[in-house]
Amino acid sequence: MKFTINRSAFISQLNNVLRAISSKTTIPILTGLKMVVDQDKIVLTGSNSDITIESVIDASDESYELSVEQPGAIVLPARFFSEIVKKLPDKQVTIEVANGFQADITSGTAKFQINGQDAGNFPHLPEISSDKNITLPNDVLKEVVRQTVIAVSKQESRPILAGVHFTLQDGMLTAVATDSHRLAQRKVALQNVESSISFNVIIPGNSLNELSGMISDVESDVQLQVSENQVLFIFGNTHFYSRLLEGNYPETSQLIPTTSDTSVELESGSFLASIERASLLSHESRNDVVKLTINPDENSVQISSDSPDIGTVEEKVATTGVEGQELEISFNPNYMKDALRSFGQATIKISFTSALRPFTLVPTEDQENFIHLITPVRTF
């Protein structure tokens, strides 16, 4: 195996694949990066058994300046190899495996020789043969992930809640996540999807976070293929595989209240700033809660928190509408901050029923397709 490649173009593909590779793994070969060199391309693979990322370097893309002298395959220690490539002196790097599994890495006057492993020992990729195949605009997928993945559970007690529940039915994609204290649900009506295609899968939150990071600077659409226990996202020259969580996701639709007694309309951005201020104080106290006092008659909403040792905070919240019954309600400010950030800069409507029942946040402009629900904290 021997090839020469433009170093910085190579590094960007290495970085992609490195996202899947962890130095903490029970399968030693997975700390390695698999490189398979053909006459016209190189395929890089990294995996942590939950996620597998495959990146194809195509010789026809001139930015790689790829010249393959001898095909072959090797597994090299991933972090160490990529650190070396990043630090090399020259514009190009040549990688050669001449005897056994020892790789020579040459660039300018520097020459490294590092020990690799047999590529034949690297676990095989999951096979996905699926007719459940849809294409999503990049920015839609990013938004769906961003708005739901925050509500994924970090607790290990209910592993099924560590994923986002994706269903496709009659061309409507629905993504839901809940950690049982809050819930986020996003719907997207997909164009150009055959109504016969449907699926019902739970994708781990960690996989979606990695995926988000990777598609953030890609422009192309993302193809999504679903099989029984794997999902595959294809974008640019990258294949991103994630295992699915097994089991049945709890029924969530009946958790969302359909009536309300008090509602407030406000700008998510300025409300977020108020919550962040109040939480400075609440974070200092043992029970980290802030209180909202809503008085529709006086058209006023006030946020407050207190901690006997430290002090108190109160602030009048700017609103564009207050309706219904008077209400005092307390909640964890971190849940509210996460929720408000997921709305970006938008006018939102918050609807309450009582001080002990979950309340909902929706964008005023589009109340059907995105809803966030937060369970309040009992303080009395």
Added chain:
Amino acid sequence: MKFTINRSAFISQLNNVLRAISSKTTIPILTGLKMVVDQDKIVLTGSNSDITIESVIDASDESYELSVEQPGAIVLPARFFSEIVKKLPDKQVTIEVANGFQADITSGTAKFQINGQDAGNFPHLPEISSDKNITLPNDVLKEVVRQTVIAVSKQESRPILAGVHFTLQDGMLTAVATDSHRLAQRKVALQNVESSISFNVIIPGNSLNELSGMISDVESDVQLQVSENQVLFIFGNTHFYSRLLEGNYPETSQLIPTTSDTSVELESGSFLASIERASLLSHESRNDVVKLTINPDENSVQISSDSPDIGTVEEKVATTGVEGQELEISFNPNYMKDALRSFGQATIKISFTSALRPFTLVPTEDQENFIHLITPVRTF
């Protein structure tokens, strides 16, 4: 006590003083920030008993938009108070202590009330009455600190080595630090200093690191006042006090070799890059050393490292001159990296006597005033 001030100008002074304040302190009041408000100025003080920083906000400086309604003094929880001020909504903030030690912080629609402490309980500043008073150009002081503080010992076994030894004699300022594996010495001939002024003090490395950070964006000269157990640096509107280390600094001048058998001239920047590459490999092995092989007859210098499990690296080093005897010498690459960084981009001369004796680095252009010494590692 009551005043109103421009929030962002106030924050920049808070940040200055915060550098001295640690949340881990055995003296609880030192987690606080002392604020003393006069008609025409506010003095902020923070201290961790090693370092004390005092910042003066002068009402005559219009950027503060300072308006004092009522003088007074208070100690407020430093981190928490500054987080609040940073998050407040309005351009200005009003701070008032109306009853007891409770401070009202108001800005726009937000109002915090936080518990403070009696300013009378804050430790008093060290008094410095000294005629040992010199003025240093800001960039000279920064360079002297940068070039010496890297060699300060991080071990607690010899506390005296945790400082930089500064002496002033006949207008020559000398700064030396050593951790017994390496040594850095910098001399500066000061202009406009009376030859009668002399001192001999050890300033803690940590204090100098903090000082460096603070003067990096200040343009003015720095005044330095030395007393028996404190040093005071004055710059802009800031007073920076540090305690001195007590004891006698070891005699270091005889450690510096005066002859050499092999010498190499090279560019510090490109040599640093070579060392960084080689150290990628050496860091992976148990004894973290790189080897330099110098062959004056062939005009060649080669750097190499190997680690049986991982692999090997070798690189031809670009030089502008190689003289003397053949030599193989091994050293800790971290010491070399620190040393090379302290030279910036310069041509340097490295002089060796033997594989077991310390070697020296000096700038080719100015071999008298800056010297760095590294002890090699025995590998045979």
